[in-house]
Amino acid sequence: MNIHDKDTLHECTSCQMCAAVCPKQAIDIHLNQDGFYRPVIDGEKCVDCGICKSVCYKYANIPEYKDVDKLLNYAASAKSDEVVSGTTSGGLGDILCEQLVNEGYLCVGVTYNTEKNIAVDTVAKTREESISFRGSKYIQSYTYDAFKSIVDNHLNDKVAVFGTPCHIFAIDKYLKKRKKRDNFVLIDIYCHGCPSMNVWKRYLEYVNGKTHEKSYDYVSFRSKAYGWGSYYVAQMKKGGKTLFTSPKINDKFYTLFFSDLLLNESCYDCKLRSTMDSTDIRIGDFWGKAYLKNTRGVSLVTVNHASEKGKALFDKVKNKITYKQHPATDCISFQSWGLKYDIESELRKKLFDSLADSRQTIEDTVRILWQSRSLKARLKQKAKNFILLMPRPVVAFFKGLV
Numbered sequence: 001m002n003i004h005d006k007d008t009l010h011e012c013t014s015c016q017m018c019a020a021v022c023p024k025q026a027i028d029i030h031l032n033q034d035g036f037y038r039p040v041i042d043g044e045k046c047v048d049c050g051i052c053k054s055v056c057y058k059y060a061n062i063p064e065y066k067d068v069d070k071l072l073n074y075a076a077s078a079k080s081d082e083v084v085s086g087t088t089s090g091g092l093g094d095i096l097c098e099q100l101v102n103e104g105y106l107c108v109g110v111t112y113n114t115e116k117n118i119a120v121d122t123v124a125k126t127r128e129e130s131i132s133f134r135g136s137k138y139i140q141s142y143t144y145d146a147f148k149s150i151v152d153n154h155l156n157d158k159v160a161v162f163g164t165p166c167h168i169f170a171i172d173k174y175l176k177k178r179k180k181r182d183n184f185v186l187i188d189i190y191c192h193g194c195p196s197m198n199v200w201k202r203y204l205e206y207v208n209g210k211t212h213e214k215s216y217d218y219v220s221f222r223s224k225a226y227g228w229g230s231y232y233v234a235q236m237k238k239g240g241k242t243l244f245t246s247p248k249i250n251d252k253f254y255t256l257f258f259s260d261l262l263l264n265e266s267c268y269d270c271k272l273r274s275t276m277d278s279t280d281i282r283i284g285d286f287w288g289k290a291y292l293k294n295t296r297g298v299s300l301v302t303v304n305h306a307s308e309k310g311k312a313l314f315d316k317v318k319n320k321i322t323y324k325q326h327p328a329t330d331c332i333s334f335q336s337w338g339l340k341y342d343i344e345s346e347l348r349k350k351l352f353d354s355l356a357d358s359r360q361t362i363e364d365t366v367r368i369l370w371q372s373r374s375l376k377a378r379l380k381q382k383a384k385n386f387i388l389l390m391p392r393p394v395v396a397f398f399k400g401l402v
């Protein structure tokens with residue numbers, strides 16, 4: 001009985017918690033051919049104890065979440081310009097993390113390793129260490145070392161974990177099993193899905209070709225170079241100098257990401273982004289009509305009404321933020337909550353083949369995607385791009401109409 005059993009209900013999320021909890025160190029984490037982290041079991045070491053299976057989403061029945069209207073949703077932004085400019089939305093991830101570190105919590109969050117070009121979960125003890133969590137890294141995170149450290153060393157400490165709903169689900173399941181959930185604060189993000197690492201690898205090759213630099217000491221996946229809201233912009237810096245800023249439209253990484261064709265398979269029908277049963281607080285961008293003209297950044301903070309810890313934590317940071325409460329129809333309705341994406345399997349395979357082919361570039365992969373689209377879809381995209389290049393109030397006006 002282990003995570004290779006066939007009676008699965010869902011696909012693997014790449015959370016890596018199975019490897020962290022295995023008492024025999026029988027599970028290794030590898031990137032598979034398509035660029036997703038996957039567990040590999042050493043049959044010689046496995047004793048069939050089933051612990052890995054007990055934390056795994058693949059076998060979990062996720063009940064429909066019925067309390068959406070009871071959740072406490074806030075549009076919130078840090079008062080500090082320094083925080084908002086360095087974060088993805090309104091900086092609430094950073095503000096909550098700062099509060100928790102000050103209260104003596106160890107904080108687990110995602111940093112970017114510029115030597116290996118991967119996102120990695122790390123354990124921060126100090127405010128300085130937690131600064132590197134700022135900003136979304138829109139790729140899967142290598143969680144194994146941090147999650148193993150929680151399992152082996154920190155179950156009796158005060159710990160806060162920030163991650164995707166699938167990370168938080170697995171951690172929550174384990175903590176409840178070990179009766180340690182009370183020591184923890186769990187904060188997840190609104191989640192559209194995570195793309196293959198092969199997309200990021202190819203994108204970096206493309207950027208290197210433009211900058212003639214093999215390395216960067218700063219990578220921002222969602223720079224606010226053109227303002228928050230309409231644009232998804234990647235930026236690389238070295239020694240404080242900006243080497244690359246992607247254009248407002250047609251960025252190759254985001255074109256492939258938002259095609260939805262290169263996401264992890266589990267993201268297509270993910271039940272975890274549509275429940276708050278494992279989490280105390282969920283953070284995201286405040287999409288919807290209310291803040292279309294805002295270029296600074298607004299976070300959506302959803303506090304689980306059933307979590308006393310979540311409510312108390314949000315109360316404690318209120319003096320550092322501006323905030324306003326909103327009904328779910330103003331914000332959650334604009335998220336991927338409850339959505340299921342269609343997979344065009346043949347096209348998905350073609351795109352993965354293109355990414356795996358060293359003779360092809362990311363531009364070739366984008367071309368394959370573009371050529372697969374109908375004339376109507378291509379014209380629609382051109383019209384959208386045309387609007388995005390207009391002055392910000394015009395963009396906001398059209399977005400409001402849509």
Ligand SMILES: Cc1cc2nc3c(=O)[nH]c(=O)nc-3n(C[C@H](O)[C@H](O)[C@H](O)COP(=O)(O)OP(=O)(O)OC[C@H]3O[C@@H](n4cnc5c(N)ncnc54)[C@H](O)[C@@H]3O)c2cc1C
Pocket residue numbers: 086087088089090091092093094095108109110111119133134135136137138139140141162163164189190191192193194283284285286287299300335336
């Ligand atoms: C793959 C992915 C998909 C997302 N999809 C959506 C979406 O559909 N809708 C939406 O509103 N928001 C989405 N977000 C969240 C959004 O991008 C911001 O992370 C969120 O709004 C917090 O920003 P902030 O300004 O409050 O704080 P920040 O300080 O910028 O917070 C960033 C937080 O995200 C964590 N983090 C960074 N990278 C990762 C990662 N790869 N995996 C897990 N955790 C990470 C950090 O540890 C930190 O706690 C997504 C984020 C990721 C990583």
Ligand code: SF4
Pocket residue numbers: 003011012013014015016017018019038039052055056057058170
């Ligand atoms: S979903 Fe997570 S726990 Fe389950 S097999 Fe995949 S990595 Fe392991």
Ligand code: SF4
Pocket residue numbers: 001002003021022023024025026027041045046047048049050051052053
């Ligand atoms: S069944 Fe037990 S020993 Fe085998 S891989 Fe899972 S946790 Fe490890």
Ligand code: SF4
Pocket residue numbers: 013164165166167191192193194264266267270271272273
């Ligand atoms: S959509 Fe679901 S499975 Fe995919 S990264 Fe987000 S939480 Fe994990």
